[in-house]
Amino acid sequence: xxxxxxxxxxxxxxxxxxxxxxxxxxxxxxxxxxxxxxxxxxxxxxxxxxxxxxxxxxxxxxxxxxxxxxxxxxxxxxxxxxxxxxxxxxxxxxxxxxxxxxxxxxxxxxxxxxxxxxxxxxxxxxxxxxxxxxxxxxxxxxxxxxxxxxxxxxxxxxxxxxxxxxxxxxxxxxxxxxxxxxxxxxxxxxxxxxxxxxxxxxxxxxxxxxxxxxxxxxxxxxxxxx
Amino acid sequence: xxxxxxxxxxxxxxxxxxxxxxxxxxxxxxxxxxxxxxxxxxxxxxxxxxxxxxxxxxxxxxxxxxxxxxxxxxxxxxxxxxxxxxxxxxxxxxxxxxxxxxxxxxxxxxxxxxxxxxxxxxxxxxxxxxxxxxxxxxxxxxxxxxxxxxxxxxxxxxxxxxxxxxxxxxxxxxxxxxxxxxxxxxxxxxxxxxxxxxxxxxxxxx
Numbered sequence: 001x002x003x004x005x006x007x008x009x010x011x012x013x014x015x016x017x018x019x020x021x022x023x024x025x026x027x028x029x030x031x032x033x034x035x036x037x038x039x040x041x042x043x044x045x046x047x048x049x050x051x052x053x054x055x056x057x058x059x060x061x062x063x064x065x066x067x068x069x070x071x072x073x074x075x076x077x078x079x080x081x082x083x084x085x086x087x088x089x090x091x092x093x094x095x096x097x098x099x100x101x102x103x104x105x106x107x108x109x110x111x112x113x114x115x116x117x118x119x120x121x122x123x124x125x126x127x128x129x130x131x132x133x134x135x136x137x138x139x140x141x142x143x144x145x146x147x148x149x150x151x152x153x154x155x156x157x158x159x160x161x162x163x164x165x166x167x168x169x170x171x172x173x174x175x176x177x178x179x180x181x182x183x184x185x186x187x188x189x190x191x192x193x194x195x196x197x198x199x200x201x202x203x204x205x206x207x208x209x210x211x212x213x214x215x216x217x218x219x220x221x222x223x224x225x226x
Numbered sequence: 227x228x229x230x231x232x233x234x235x236x237x238x239x240x241x242x243x244x245x246x247x248x249x250x251x252x253x254x255x256x257x258x259x260x261x262x263x264x265x266x267x268x269x270x271x272x273x274x275x276x277x278x279x280x281x282x283x284x285x286x287x288x289x290x291x292x293x294x295x296x297x298x299x300x301x302x303x304x305x306x307x308x309x310x311x312x313x314x315x316x317x318x319x320x321x322x323x324x325x326x327x328x329x330x331x332x333x334x335x336x337x338x339x340x341x342x343x344x345x346x347x348x349x350x351x352x353x354x355x356x357x358x359x360x361x362x363x364x365x366x367x368x369x370x371x372x373x374x375x376x377x378x379x380x381x382x383x384x385x386x387x388x389x390x391x392x393x394x395x396x397x398x399x400x401x402x403x404x405x406x407x408x409x410x411x412x413x414x415x416x417x418x419x420x421x422x423x424x425x426x427x428x429x430x431x432x
Contacts, residue, residue: 014359015424016393019386021367022374023394024282024291032288033275038295039267045300046263 163212163221166193178214182225185209193222251317255309266306269317270299276318277325280405283387283395284329286375294332298325322405333383352430359428381427385420392417 032038184206190197197207208225246254246268254272257265274295281294302324309320355373358366367374378386391397391405403413 011425011428012421015389015421015428017364017367018359018374018378018428019390020364020394022286022371022378023390024286028288029275029278029282029291032291033278033295035292038274038292039270041296042270042299042303043263043267045296046266046303 159226160210161224161226163210163223164195165221166219178212178220181211181213183209183211190222190224195222195224197224255306255317258303258306266303269302273318273321274299277321280322280325281329283390284326284333284383286371290332294325294328298328301328319404323407326406329387330384378424378427381420381423385416385423388413388416388420389424 185208187197187205187207190207190209210223210225211219212221212223214220246257246265249257249265249268251269251272254265254269258269277295277298278291281291281298285291285294298321302321305324309317351373355370355377358370388402388406391402397405399410399413399417402408403410406413408416
């Protein structure tokens, strides 16, 4: 707070003086409110807008400002977008890593570790492309009605190798059911399981593989997917 | 509440409004809600001056004050069903808050349209203004209103209204809090900041 030299007024006192000078005087206020037609625009506005003040909420809702409409529009777009993403995720049936129920064929030869299991359907034609069934969509009705699902090809063709038994598993139970699970493995893990991989200088260290999982949750065999 | 009683004294009253002159605020509200338009006119006549005083803290032009009075009463009519009477606040306080919000909404919409060039004050004018500010009384400074308006243009309308209530109307912190719908602590903090902003503005010319 600075004190003036010759009159001793502080800045605050000068500020008060300025505010008092700018104040609308009582006479000016009286002149404004003394107008006879001051209520007429109010009366006209009331009659035009709403005749019943009890319905004020409805009128107020109708007279939403442009800003409120913008907020409403953005909110509506957000909600529609969110539902769109959820719908797309639910109807997306192109995920190859989903587990599928399969019946394990009984292996014909399990005599030695690292032996190739003789699966009639797979191993009889080891290097020919086979058709991998896509997992069923969780919501059939959504999937059938989806434009996205209609545009996608129904089946993917992949080239897979033979199932190779892993060394430490017990294949005594031949007729058990199991699951094939599509995973990505580090090449080092594949070597550790005894899978003979071709020596290739690839950029990625991971390979796709199908794991044959028994009913007890233990992996029985593995095959490499090209 | 002496300041409010002085403000609320009606100077003029129409014939329609005088029919309900004896009715209380609560009775007038009930009659308005029942569809009696003259009852609302009576409310208007009773509180138009109070709303005008509230508006004059934010706007100085008579046309703008007139507009604030009319739009505030129109909003009050539409929202009259929400008025909860003496249990919550008096009709004057309720109308005052509507007027304050109305003023702030208008000022907010004008913020982007502020002409910065109009705030500039030349050096020669600033020198004479400095001499006037220190050497003249408030009554003598009234003739320099336009210049003083430019001087305080950078002060926010909310700060200016708050300082006017404190310095000019000499209202207490509690009374200001009631009008603005703020707590006492908030009023004190905002008043401190507003004083600091006013000092900053004035020091440029002193």
